[in-house]
Amino acid sequence: MLSQNITGAKIVGDFIATTLGPRGMDKLLYDTDDADDGLGNYFEVTNNGAYLLKRLPFQSPGGRVIARVAAAQEERCGDGTTTTAIYASEILRAVEPLIEQGLHPTTIASGIKEAVTIATETIHAESRPVTLSDDELLTAVAQTTLQGKTAEPILDTLSQWSVEAVRTLAQEHESEVRVNTDLVQIESLRSGTITDTELVDGMVLKKSFAGNYEPTNLDNPNIAVVTQGFARAEAIRHRLSSDSHSSTQTVTYDLSDPDSVDAFADFEVEHVTELLEPLIAADVDVVLVGDRVEDELLPYFDAAEIAVVRNARTDRMQKVARATGATINTHLRDFDSTDTGKTARLERRRYPGIEQNALLFWGGAGEQVVSVLAHGSTWMSGWELERNIMNAIRSVSAAVESGHVVPGGGAIEITVARQLREDAPAVGGRESLVIEAVADALEGIPKTLARNAGMDLVNTLTTLRAAHWNSRKETGVLGQERVVGNVVEQGILEPATSKRYALEAAASVATTILRIDDVLPASS
Numbered sequence: 001m002l003s004q005n006i007t008g009a010k011i012v013g014d015f016i017a018t019t020l021g022p023r024g025m026d027k028l029l030y031d032t033d034d035a036d037d038g039l040g041n042y043f044e045v046t047n048n049g050a051y052l053l054k055r056l057p058f059q060s061p062g063g064r065v066i067a068r069v070a071a072a073q074e075e076r077c078g079d080g081t082t083t084t085a086i087y088a089s090e091i092l093r094a095v096e097p098l099i100e101q102g103l104h105p106t107t108i109a110s111g112i113k114e115a116v117t118i119a120t121e122t123i124h125a126e127s128r129p130v131t132l133s134d135d136e137l138l139t140a141v142a143q144t145t146l147q148g149k150t151a152e153p154i155l156d157t158l159s160q161w162s163v164e165a166v167r168t169l170a171q172e173h174e175s176e177v178r179v180n181t182d183l184v185q186i187e188s189l190r191s192g193t194i195t196d197t198e199l200v201d202g203m204v205l206k207k208s209f210a211g212n213y214e215p216t217n218l219d220n221p222n223i224a225v226v227t228q229g230f231a232r233a234e235a236i237r238h239r240l241s242s243d244s245h246s247s248t249q250t251v252t253y254d255l256s257d258p259d260s261v262d263a264f265a266d267f268e269v270e271h272v273t274e275l276l277e278p279l280i281a282a283d284v285d286v287v288l289v290g291d292r293v294e295d296e297l298l299p300y301f302d303a304a305e306i307a308v309v310r311n312a313r314t315d316r317m318q319k320v321a322r323a324t325g326a327t328i329n330t331h332l333r334d335f336d337s338t339d340t341g342k343t344a345r346l347e348r349r350r351y352p353g354i355e356q357n358a359l360l361f362w363g364g365a366g367e368q369v370v371s372v373l374a375h376g377s378t379w380m381s382g383w384e385l386e387r388n389i390m391n392a393i394r395s396v397s398a399a400v401e402s403g404h405v406v407p408g409g410g411a412i413e414i415t416v417a418r419q420l421r422e423d424a425p426a427v428g429g430r431e432s433l434v435i436e437a438v439a440d441a442l443e444g445i446p447k448t449l450a451r452n453a454g455m456d457l458v459n460t461l462t463t464l465r466a467a468h469w470n471s472r473k474e475t476g477v478l479g480q481e482r483v484v485g486n487v488v489e490q491g492i493l494e495p496a497t498s499k500r501y502a503l504e505a506a507a508s509v510a511t512t513i514l515r516i517d518d519v520l521p522a523s524s
């Protein structure tokens, strides 16, 4: 069982290893589901380890566990997912011979634990400080995440933006920096090219106004946000229930009788007008609705010069509310003027060839939100671009939150590997063999970077080891140039926490796999 799980993990590791680094290859995912769900035959290109693993139906439990750990890394750091999966599968590969030699999984687990402790200390010792004002270092961190990705054509701009976005969102309390990356909004438009992508200092919503009142620019608009939709029936029901204080009253209109039709129409006008009253009273210019708004009701909004956004997605609605300082109400009737949100300017953009507009909320009165309006000609590049942008922003955040970066391009892995080999004998016993195995596993990263760049593996590794032996700890793989060299000078830097978490997560998942002696299907 154990060897099957290790094999499963190695297969997954080898599979996604080809995507690692600036010379990594993308994978094309396509939906084999023939079901008529409108998604059949859809294609998507990705280079994102966690996403790839999430979308692939790996059958082996070992492989599935690796996919899970990559997802955990994504959640925690936003980057380093392929690295985590490689660490985990390489650790298992490296300890496999020890298992065959009869080392007990418990001994291996304690050796791995010891190795992580040494590695964490080494990463800490090798990291260099970075602050929010360190333009060069932070831009380098963003660039490192974007190398070889879909976003590469706009790498420079995007890196600068990522730093700007993080600065805008950063909050400092007592020398601690916190960045709430939930307040980043990314919308992709299938229009223009990737170089048309722009950063918006505020919230962006990919939506058109529903009615005929569609202003292109509003200064200081008041904004209302409600989750429930409006229909005439609802308006009327509400009126009836407030008249009678019960919702059970029934009024029947005979619509074959012209008088009755008129009466119904009057009734409708009166009560829809009533529905709109709180909005008019609060001088609302735009109402965002998280559900349907009946077409027949739109003219009333037009007449009141209230622009309507309907069927807004919950997460978007919440962000608009946060950005503008609006309070979200369930029903329109609960709305009052204190619930209004504000923004300095609302701009509606149209794009050729696409139906949906973009609404840009500049200078909201609530929390600071930063958006990226990503352009691209296909959805598949749009989605990947969104993931790239998020990776860059989250990496820069991780760098400023932890205040430390380490050399990338496999350099830190070689440094740690060397330290592990140096410390292993002192630990002694069988654990020392495990610690050496972890050192081999970490070298999997520079090896993979070199392999993906088409470099000679043996040469690269010996050159790297020799440089580090001579204390040139900034030596790593320069993936773009396909040579070994100083990665720090080339700005290949990563957040220290990303490496630490990746190793901790990989070690813990490798240990878990080693302890599994049986796999039982569970029904959910």
Ligand code: ADP
Binding pocket: 019, 020, 021, 022, 024, 048, 049, 079, 080, 081, 082, 083, 084, 143, 144, 145, 147, 407, 408, 409, 410, 445, 449, 477, 478, 479, 480, 492, 493, 494
């Ligand atoms: P992950 O999902 O682990 O982030 P990536 O495909 O983004 O995987 O690759 C990250 C690795 O690529 C890191 O080890 C990083 O240091 C390395 N890297 C990034 N840019 C370069 C470069 N120009 N040369 C060499 N290595 C690089």
Ligand code: MG
Binding pocket: 079, 080, 081, 144, 145, 391
């Ligand atoms: Mg990455």
